[in-house]
Amino acid sequence: MTINTLLFDLDGTLIDTAPDLAYALNSLLLENGLSEKAYEQIKPLVAFGGKALIKYGFDCDESHPQFGAWHQRILEIYTDNIDKFSKTFDGIDALIETINRKNIFWGIVTNKPEGLTHLLLDKLALKPDVVVCGDTLEYNKPHPAPLLYACAQLGVSPQNCLFIGDDKNDMLAGKNAGIKTIAVAYGYGKIEPDWQYDYLINHSKELLEFV
Numbered sequence: 001m002t003i004n005t006l007l008f009d010l011d012g013t014l015i016d017t018a019p020d021l022a023y024a025l026n027s028l029l030l031e032n033g034l035s036e037k038a039y040e041q042i043k044p045l046v047a048f049g050g051k052a053l054i055k056y057g058f059d060c061d062e063s064h065p066q067f068g069a070w071h072q073r074i075l076e077i078y079t080d081n082i083d084k085f086s087k088t089f090d091g092i093d094a095l096i097e098t099i100n101r102k103n104i105f106w107g108i109v110t111n112k113p114e115g116l117t118h119l120l121l122d123k124l125a126l127k128p129d130v131v132v133c134g135d136t137l138e139y140n141k142p143h144p145a146p147l148l149y150a151c152a153q154l155g156v157s158p159q160n161c162l163f164i165g166d167d168k169n170d171m172l173a174g175k176n177a178g179i180k181t182i183a184v185a186y187g188y189g190k191i192e193p194d195w196q197y198d199y200l201i202n203h204s205k206e207l208l209e210f211v
Contacts, residue, residue, distance in 0.1 A: 001159070001160070001180070002160055003104070003160060003161070003162055003210055003211060004104055004105060004156055004160045004161075005104065005105040005106070005107070005151070005154060005156045005160060005161040005162070006099060006104060006105070006106045006107075006161070006162050006164065006207070006210075006211070007106070007107050007108070007109050007130075007147060007150055007161055007162070007163045007164070007179070008106070008107070008108050008109070008128075008163075008164050008165070009108075009109065009110055009141075009163075009164065009165035009166060009167065009170045009187075010108050010110035010112055010117060010120075011046060011047060011110065011112060011188070012046070012047060012166040012167070012184075012187035012188035012189065013089075013164055013165050013166045013170075013184055013187050014088060014089065014092060014108065014126075014164075015086055015087065015088055015089070015092075015120065015124065016086060016087055016088070016089050017046065017086045017120070018039075018042070018043045018046045018188060019039070019084075019085035019086065020078060020081055020082060020083070020084050020085050020086045021042070021046045021050075021053065021078060022037075022039050022042040022043065022046075023077075023081055023084060023085065024050075024053075024074050024075075024077040024078035024081065025037065025042055025053045025054075025056075025057050025074060026042075027077050027081075028057065028070060028073055028074050028077060029057050029058075031073075032058075032070075034057075034058075037056070037057055041056075042056070043188055044188055044189075044190070046188060047166075047167050047188050047189065049111075050071055050074045050075055050078070051071055053074060054067060054070045054071050054074060058070060078116070079115075079116065079119065082116065082119055082120050082123060083120065083123035083124060086120065086124070087124070088124065088126070089186060089204055090203070090204065091203060091204035091205040091207075092204050094205075095204055095205070095207055095208060096126075098208060098211065099211055102211060104211055105129045105130070105154050105156060106128055106129055107128045107129050107130035107131060107132070107150050107153075107154065108121075108128050108130070108131045108132070109132045109141065109146045109147055109150050109163065109173070110131075110132070110133055110134065111133075111134035111140045111141055111169075112133055112134055113133060113134055113135050114133040114134075114135055114136060117131060117133045118131070129154060130150045130153045130154055132146040132147075132149055132150045132153075136149070137149060141169045141170060141172070141173040142168075142169040142170075142172035142173045142176060143173065143176065144173055144176035144177035144178075146173065147161075147163060147173055147174065147177040147179055148177050151177075151179075158177055158178045158179045159178065159179075161179045161180070162179070162180050162181070162182055162210060163177075163179045163180070163181050163182070164181075164182045164184060164207065165181065165182075165183065165184065165187075166183070166184045166186075166187020166188055166189045167187070167188070167189040168189065168192070168194075168195050170183075171183060171195045171196055171197045172196070174197075174198075175196055180198045180199070181196075181197045181198050181199070182197065182198065182199045182200070182201055182207070182210070183195055183197035183199070183200050183201075184201055184202075184204070185200060185201065185202045186202060186203060186204070
């Protein structure tokens with residue numbers, strides 16, 4: 001298999017964003033006179049977005065009269081602090097340098113909204129060849145459309161791509177799109193046997209073997 005394109009999930013795969021999302025939740029809890037939550041308890045929830053954090057932090061569901069206001073506020077706090085602690089995972093910067101040198105395309109396919117995604121990428125000075133976000137298309141992962149759209153934007157075949165992610169939905173999206181997948185054990189998801197990934201790695205440096 002000739003690889004000419006690497007597509008990455010964003011949160012928990014390319015960038016370690018959990019510290020800033022945890023900071024946003026705990027800041028909101030403190031604003032409301034509540035105690036902070038432990039980082040290790042927040043970390044597995046960040047892949048599910050701000051609403052999941054609100055449900056956990058305030059022990060409520062979306063029927064709570066304050067839910068909408070809390071959700072809006074956590075997004076405000078996160079936006080204002082989006083690069084306070086977030087950084088690329090160890091080894092990612094060197095990997096990007098290598099794939100750029102080899103003229104291999106790389107891109108991001110995430111369920112994160114466009115506004116937050118591009119703000120974060122600008123803050124960290126990352127310049128992928130393609131970016132597809134949760135609100136770019138009508139569908140998002142695990143639907144194959146975002147991955148196929150990324151391939152179309154680059155003019156590459158799915159058969160020559162790899163999709164790297166830390167969540168079951170990433171693996172399903174890749175399978176649905178006919179793209180080989182790599183599950184990362186260093187991310188936020190707890191890898192299960194039913195993920196149906198093609199490859200498993202423990203560190204981003206292992207991705208160099210594929211390119």
